[in-house]
Structures are given as C-alpha cells and as structure tokens.
Amino acid sequence: MDKLDRQLISLLQEDGKMTISQLADKVNRSTTPVYERIKKLEREGVIEGYTAIVNPQKIGLGLTAFCEVSLQSHKQSKLEAFEAEIRALVEVVECHHIAGSFDYLLKIQTANISTYQEFLSHKLSAVPHIAKLQSAFGMKKVK
Template sequence: MDKVDREILAVLDRYGRISNAELAAKVGLSPSPCLRRVRRLEESGVIRGYRALIDPAAIGRGLRVLAGVRLVRHTHADVAAFERAIVRLPEVVNTHHVTGNYDYMLQVEVADLPAYEDFHANRLANLPGIAAVTSYVTMKTLSPDTA
C-alpha cells in the first residue's frame, strides 16, 4: 500500500458515496487507475464494505451511552458467553474488548434516559458474567464532519 492508496482510503472514509471521477480528482489520478486501485483494495480486504451513516436521533436513538463493563471471571467460557450475548442486543452499536479498568466498552444507543435505565436494569445487567457496569452519557459526539 502506497501513499496514493492511503489517500484513496482517507477520502473514502470521509466521503463513502463519492463518485470514482471525484475520488480520482481528489487523489490526483485519472478515473481508470483510481478505479483499479479501489477494486484492488476491495479484493484484498482492505476495504471491507460501504455503509450509510444514519442519524441516531432520526430513528429514535437520541441518547448515546458509553458503558464500561467488568466481568466476574476471564475464563474462555465466561468471555465467550458474554460476547455471544452482547452482540445480540440491538441497542449495543459497538462492543470493544479493551485493557484498563474495564474489560469491554459498549456504545449503546436508545431513545432517552428512561429507555437506557430499562435496558441497563433488564437486559444488560442480566447478561452472563457481568461484575459491574459504569455508564457515561454522551453530551456531544465530534467527528471530522462536525468540526
């Protein structure tokens, strides 16, 4: 992967639906070589797919909470049971296995605080192996598009 490939990836990361002609112009290539590079990046698995970024508030998920989860035990069976359970919860948008004070950091999106309280008490806290959950309500999310 060279500098041009990295530029292509940076542009696609920010503007996923950009046309090939616009992408080529932004990275200083003609359209045909640009398309060949994009296809090579797709075929090699560097580009794993494309998706729409949806405004959570527009679909009734206006509250974003980051939840730090600690497990009781870290045996392979306990970790696997937790991971199987957490990926089935539609409110959990991302799950990160991390180091530090928590074992996992979750990005949870729900309608509002009462919805999170219900989710926390009735779904999250009942998952296998959870010792503790610490919740952080987000006030603002920054990204290159909002800066």
C-alpha cells in the same frame, strides 16, 4: 500500501459515496487505475464495507450511553459467551474489548434515560458473567 492507497482511503473515509471519477480527479489519475486500486483494497479487506452515518436523534435514539463492563472471569469461553450475547443486543452499537480497569466498553443508543434504564435492568443485566457495570452519558458529539 502506498501513498495513492492512503489518499484513496482518506477520501473514501470523508465521503463514501464519492464516485470513481471523483476520486480519480482528486488524486490526478485516470479512472481505470483508481477503480482497480479500490477493488484491490476491498479484496484484501482494507476496505471492509461502506455504511451510512445516521443521525441517532432523527430516528428516535436521543441518548448515547457508554457502559464500562467488568466480567467475573477472563476465561476465553466466558469472553466469547459475553461477546455473543452483546452482538444480539440491537441497542449496543459498538463493543470494544479494552485494557484497563474494565474489560469492555459498550456504546449504547436508546430513546431516553427511561429506555436506557429498562435496557440495563432487563437486557444487559441478564447477560451472564458480568461482575460490574458503570455508565456515562454523552452530552454532545464533538467528532
């Protein structure tokens, strides 16, 4: 990975819809080597994909919650079972296995506090091996 690769990655992180021609202009190269670099970064898994950043409020998901989860056991089989259950919950938009006082940090998006409470009491609490949950709510997205 060299300086050009890093420049291209940075530009694509800012605007994933940027064309090869636009990228080439920004890095002062012709389109062919830029195209080849991008394809190489994709093949090597450096660029895993391209996504749209959606405003959650515009699609009816006005509440962002961060839920810290402690598990009853740290056996690999229990971690894997928990992760499989979490992957199936559409409300969970991110799940991170973390070090610290909790085992996982979940980012959850729902319409409002009532739908979050329903999600918590009917779906998340039904996931096996959970010992403790603690929630915090996003007030404003800064970055």
